[in-house]
Amino acid sequence: YVWPSPQLDALEAIRFDQVGFNTIGTTLTSFVQPCNLFLFDPTINPNSGRSDAADWIRTAYHDAATHNITDGTGGMDGSIRLAAEQARAENAGNGFSNTMGIVLAVVNRYVSNADAIALGALIAIEACGGPEIAFRGGRVDAAVPNTPGVPVPQQDLDSHIAIFARQGFTQTEMIGLVACGHTFGGVQHSVFPNIVNVLADSTSIDDVAHFDSSPVSFDHNVAAEYIAGTTKNPLVVGFNDTTNSDKRIFGSDGNATMRSFANSPGHFASTCANLFARMLDTVPRGVQLTEVIEPLPxxxxxxxxxxxxxxxxxxxxxxxxxxxxxxxxxxxxxxxxxxxxxxxxxxxxxxxxxxxxxxxxxxxxxxxxxxxxxxxxxxxxxxxxxxxxxxxxxxxxxxxxxxxxIQDAFMLSQTSCQGGAPLTGRVDVAVRNGVHPTRVYLEQVVTDSVQRISITEIDMTPPLQPIAVNSAYSLWSMNLTDQDMTFTIGAEIHGIKYSTTEPLSFLEFSEAC
Ligand code: HEM
Missing domain, CATH: 2.60.40 (Immunoglobulin-like)
Structure with missing residues (x-):
């Protein structure tokens, strides 16, 4: 894409500035590094058996899994963040609220909750040994829960085939997607006592029976151990055969797909890269995703x-x-x-x-x-x-x-000031002579009751007489009283809206009014 594009620039930064300089406020990686990090364990114990990475991947699947390819409803629309959806039996466990508690940090006017969930899963996979996943942005947040439809272990094979078909995946793709997801994490005793017993395992204090022997790294062990007959996957060799859904799914084509994964880590990784990308791009009909975001050179x-x-x-x-x-x-x-x-x-x-x-x-x-x-x-x-x-x-x-x-048509003027008691401020915007914006306004980020972000525009009154700040610019001004208000400056010029990027507050103005 061509810079600048505020939305693509923001998504690109979260997607590619994963570790190091200028990632403050954008980095999700620090919550999945090391890969066994589990932020919500009261002791931050690396032996909890749980991980943020596994939670984030499962969260993305449970958001996507409500999709209905026939009527175009459901999918990656962030509805898994809603308490009513998290309360469903098909979404048992606290992994979803844990995930939202972290990935919300990157949500802003250009990045939806659903994009943040997708980015969290992608970054967890990439940071923990997985393949690169093509990323598109532009998911739109739902305001209400989706129709239920996440698969649960006690359903039979035909039900699972039908559920994945409804989501847009063939039987072979179902085998792949389940194996790709279940290379991370496991099943918790506390949430699924009918699947997993108390483990008394000092490396899994929260009693999580893992799907493979390397539960915090992306690798083909889930398939290799299954084919070798050494698997301890609780959904394959669980004591309760009714809930051995991975066994039924993995074996549903005579093990052909799982054998191909066991034989080739590269084939497994490339299959997962494709399936994860499709899962993340499972969006309600009418949502237009961006192009695949590549790093700008x-x-x-x-x-x-x-x-x-x-x-x-x-x-x-x-x-x-x-x-x-x-x-x-x-x-x-x-x-x-x-x-x-x-x-x-x-x-x-x-x-x-x-x-x-x-x-x-x-x-x-x-x-x-x-x-x-x-x-x-x-x-x-x-x-x-x-x-x-x-x-x-x-x-x-x-x-x-x-x-x-670069747009130099309008910008903050350092004549902006604060002062008095109670403290008030004045924001001055320098507007380039000859530009004649139809509107100059402050943009305020508003979060609604279901965490959707929008922008409120507060129009500035055009100056009656030009107030020169220098020979090329004149001022538009507005008085401010709300000390908590942060804003960016916007202007409409020839029908196109432009915004500044750095958030401002009148408390930062150094001039006294
Ligand atoms: C028939 C399909 C599936 C069933 C029945 C199923 C079932 C389950 C169950 C019961 C758990 C345990 C959750 C917990 O104890 O907190 C689990 C965990 C998990 N699932 Fe699935 N799953 C399915 C498909 C998928 C897919 C397609 C993905 C992703 C692509 C996925 C990703 C995960 C991950 C990453 C975990 C580990 C969570 C953690 O350790 O915190 N699952 N799954």
């Missing part, structure tokens, strides 16, 4: 423009995918302006990040981010800035000639 991030009197201040970062600190490239920033000039400066290396269990690494360069103690890049407001380019080891990177577009 060169990605600006945290770009911020602020008007400081006679100077336009630019801060930001750029991430270079598939580069390492050891071979850190030389990077210059180019900026094009409204008067046909191109500025140029060398950027400083900041740090690194990685993803997919360290398979990919990236280096980050700062252009003068105030966040990291450097001075911003100071630009002439008359010239402004229209787009960026980067020269990486002598090669121009500008999205194939498009450049990285």
């Amino acid at each position: 060169v990605k600006p991030a945290s770009i911020n423009l602020v008007m400081n009197g006679g100077t336009l201040e630019l801060t930001g970062l750029v991430r270079l995918w598939n580069t390492t600190q050891a071979a850190a490239p030389t990077v210059s920033l180019l900026w094009h302006d409204h008067v046909g000039h191109t500025g140029n400066t060398t950027l400083n290396f900041r740090s690194t990040s990685s993803s997919t269990s360290g398979k990919y690494s990236a280096t980050w360069y700062g252009f003068n981010s105030t966040v990291f103690g450097n001075k911003p890049l100071l630009l002439d407001p008359v010239a402004g800035v229209t787009s960026l380019g980067f020269v990486v080891n002598g090669v121009l990177e500008n999205q194939g000639g498009l450049g990285f577009a």
Whole structure:
């Protein structure tokens, strides 16, 4: 995709900035590393037998599993977050509320609860030895629970075949998807006492009977042990044959599929990559998912423009995918302006990040981010800035000639102030002369009673007379009284809405009103 795209940029960051620099607030990986981490164990005991990773994968399946391919209802729409859905017998256990308690952290105006659930499962799989999974975003959160329909162990084989068919999977795909899911985790005695006994196992204090001997890593052991006859999978060799659903499912084609997995870890991994991607993309009819999100080779991030009197201040970062600190490239920033000039400066290396269990690494360069103690890049407001380019080891990177577009039509002005008792504030927005936005407004994130996020736009009154901040920009202003309010600035220009990205609060304004 072409940068900037606020939604794709946000999803790409959660998907690919998994470990390291600039992942604060986006990283899910830290909750599944090490892979036996279980945040909700009161003792944070690595021998609980449970794991966040297994919970996240099961949660994604139980969200997807309500899908009905015929009428297009159900699927990955985040309905598993709703208490009424979690209370159903088919969703027994606290794994779903545990999962939501963590993955909610990445939900924002561009990332739905359902996208966060999908990302959690994907990151758990990738961080714990699994294959890379193609990721699309754009799932839409349901407001009400879906029709029930998650399979349970005591159902017979025909019922399971019919349930997976309703979800859009063939019998062979059912065998695959169950095996791919059940390479993680296991069955808890406390939730399923009719399947698992008390274990008295010091490595599984919560009495979780695991599906294979490596329950916190993605590998083909679930199949290899099943074919070798050494499996301890409680849904294969459980004491209660009625609930041995994996046995019935795995054996339903004479073990042909499971044998192919046992014989080839690579075949198992690639099959699972496809099936997991399809499971995560199981969405209600009418939901339009994005393209598969690939990492941008060169990605600006945290770009911020602020008007400081006679100077336009630019801060930001750029991430270079598939580069390492050891071979850190030389990077210059180019900026094009409204008067046909191109500025140029060398950027400083900041740090690194990685993803997919360290398979990919990236280096980050700062252009003068105030966040990291450097001075911003100071630009002439008359010239402004229209787009960026980067020269990486002598090669121009500008999205194939498009450049990285920057909007300098409006931005926060440092004349914004706070003061008085009770404390109030005033936000000043510098608007470029000649731009003539039809509206300038503050954007406030609103979360409804079922955790769906939307944006409320609070219009600013256009100034009666232009109030110049410098020769190129004039101010729009609004008084604020709510100290708790955080906002971004939006404007509608020629029918298109633009937003700033960095959230603001009047408490941060340094000028006194
Ligand atoms: C007929 C189909 C299936 C049945 C009957 C079934 C049943 C179960 C049961 C009873 C548990 C134990 C849950 C607990 O004790 O908390 C479980 C765990 C699990 N299931 Fe399934 N499952 C099925 C399909 C799937 C699929 C398709 C996936 C994912 C692709 C999946 C992923 C998981 C995971 C990761 C766990 C471990 C959870 C943990 O350890 O916290 N299952 N399953």
